[in-house]
Amino acid sequence: MPFWKLYYHMVWATKGREALIQPRFEADLYRVIAGKAANLGGVVQAVGGIEDHVHLVVSVPPAVALSTFIGQVKGNSSHFVNHECGLDHAFAWQAEYGVLSFDAKKLDGIVKYVKAQREHHHGNTTIPILERASDDAALHQ
DSSP states (O other), X not given: OOOOOOEEEXXXXXXXXXXXOOHHHHHHHHHHHHHHHHHTTOEEEEEEEETTEEEEEEEOOTTSOHHHHHHHHHHHXXXXXXXHSOOSSOOOBOSOOEEEEEOGGGHHHHHHHXXXXXXXXXXXXXXXXXXXXXXXXXXGO
């Protein structure tokens, strides 16, 4: 087995950045995201977000392409919301996502940031680069 220490911060948003993540299923959604990530070989450090986007701090094995990993996590989680959460409308993620790599020294700080998403957004203390879910600057203002 190869040795690897690869840390990623991932973020993706609901389609149209609509406030679709409801408090009644938010914790279950995060558990589904973490479960799928682990099933793909990822080591999950944190999952968090607010009504219109999700952050995932995870180590992904080098044998798994990041685009495949994120696509499967997003697909599995949207399937969960659409089939298990009783919404009266379709739930979808936008196609884009953001992913940044970082070293182990930054792990604790990024985990704390993700776990405190609600506070950061309400207090206007977000870190813009960690909120980027696409290359279109208009989507993350």
